[in-house]
Amino acid sequence: MTSEPAMEGRIDRDEQGRALHVFPVKVYWEDTDAGGIVYYANYLKFTERARTDLLRGLGINQQSLMMDEGVNFVVRDCRIEYLKPARMDDVLSVQTRLLDMKGATMRMEQGVYREDEVLVKSEVRVACIHRSGKPARFLPQIKDKFATVV
Template identity: 45%
Template sequence: MKAQHSIPIRIYWEDTDASGLVYHTSYIRFMERGRTELLRTLELDQRALLEGAAGGPIFFVVRAMNIDFRKPALMDDLLSVETRVTEIGGASIDLDQRVIRNGELLVGARVKVVCVENGRARRLPADVRTKFENALTAP
């Protein structure tokens, strides 16, 4: 896998607020899509994981997110959401996410996701950990 995963996002009316700028929570949705597509690229099927494919019904939740809103995006902009795996813990994965327009950083985020089973954090299953390790990049 490439060290950095990227997906395109087009800005629609529904993503903006009354001023015509992208509403701040829209960026969180865009980054969620980036994380979901990263899992697909790693061949981690969220439905299969939830149904027990890794030994128990697991899923990932956002534990922490630190967002830096630098510049606004506008309706019709074409953005890129970049996602990199920067660190892997026992039950967690740290990600760096960036929302870019024409090479310019608009929003950056540090995100920690945690593997959860039955409402509690659990260690990453070995095969899941290996897939994330293969995507690990230097911070």
């Protein structure tokens, strides 16, 4: 029997009382480039890990969704702005907020922070697709789970 991976992040509330998922990230050597700063593409990996952790925290198992229901989440588009660099051994947090959820897509705002300093801002649109690759509406149980963080 396999157990569900533990959630590493936590769900907090921002100043406006909106749900905010906070995911910790420590910068390792492998995350940096020759200049000793985080390589730009690795921020996409950090934000992906945070979204996966948010799903775990909501009790959504992506492997089960694909195997049992035949649906999966994919990134439809992403906009990212790099403001300041992170370096080796920095302790960062990825903060994720669900902006809206429609029939088959959702938009999330994500920021990568070092303490209170914003390093990277991004907005991502995630789509739900059937294993055939065609769009699929979010299952009611998925919408219910996300309703807790809107």
